[in-house]
Amino acid sequence: MRTKELQIFVYEYNNISELPNEDQGLVLKAREASSKAYAPYSNFRVGAAILLENGEVVLGNNQENAAFPSGLCAERVAMFYANANFPDVPIKAIAVTASNTKGLLDEPASPCGACRQALAESEIRFKNKIRVILDGTKKVQVLQGIEMLLPFVFKPESMK
Numbered sequence: 001m002r003t004k005e006l007q008i009f010v011y012e013y014n015n016i017s018e019l020p021n022e023d024q025g026l027v028l029k030a031r032e033a034s035s036k037a038y039a040p041y042s043n044f045r046v047g048a049a050i051l052l053e054n055g056e057v058v059l060g061n062n063q064e065n066a067a068f069p070s071g072l073c074a075e076r077v078a079m080f081y082a083n084a085n086f087p088d089v090p091i092k093a094i095a096v097t098a099s100n101t102k103g104l105l106d107e108p109a110s111p112c113g114a115c116r117q118a119l120a121e122s123e124i125r126f127k128n129k130i131r132v133i134l135d136g137t138k139k140v141q142v143l144q145g146i147e148m149l150l151p152f153v154f155k156p157e158s159m160k
């Protein structure tokens with residue numbers, strides 16, 4: 001028997017003004033995207049801004065549906081748009097922000113499991129780690145690579 005210890009690094013900031021400029025700009029775009037979410041059922045508006053390695057920024061937000069499972073999270077809306085329109089360009093970073101009826105969240109909300117798995121696919125496909133910036137008004141978290149969010153990710157090589 002062996003015990004393995006895994007390390008997860010989370011860089012925490014008090015607010016977005018402490019972030020490097022590129023991250024800060026991306027968070028502002030994510031906030032803009034969250035204000036355009038279609039979330040009449042949950043009233044939880046999520047915005048995602050993706051920075052591609054070619055400098056393009058792609059936005060997404062959650063798109064809900066009366067038949068609940070038919071909706072999609074902001075992160076996957078943004079990522080699938082990016083991959084559909086820039087199929088050869090790796091994702092460099094994603095910023096995620098969310099607001100409820102009281103406004104932007106104080107503490108960052110973290111991507112759901114399905115979005116983590118979808119983002120991992122992009123890292124594997126392009127062999128490019130994705131920087132994740134999670135926005136909150138009282139705390140901002142930055143992680144370098146999806147494995148920081150999803151250890152033991154399911155990988156295509158597992159099928160071989």
Ligand code: THU
Pocket residue numbers: 039042044045046061062063064071072073074075110111112115
């Ligand atoms: N949601 C996202 O857009 N991203 C996540 O990572 C978690 C949840 C959305 C889905 C749904 O529209 C609403 O937030 C409430 O779950």
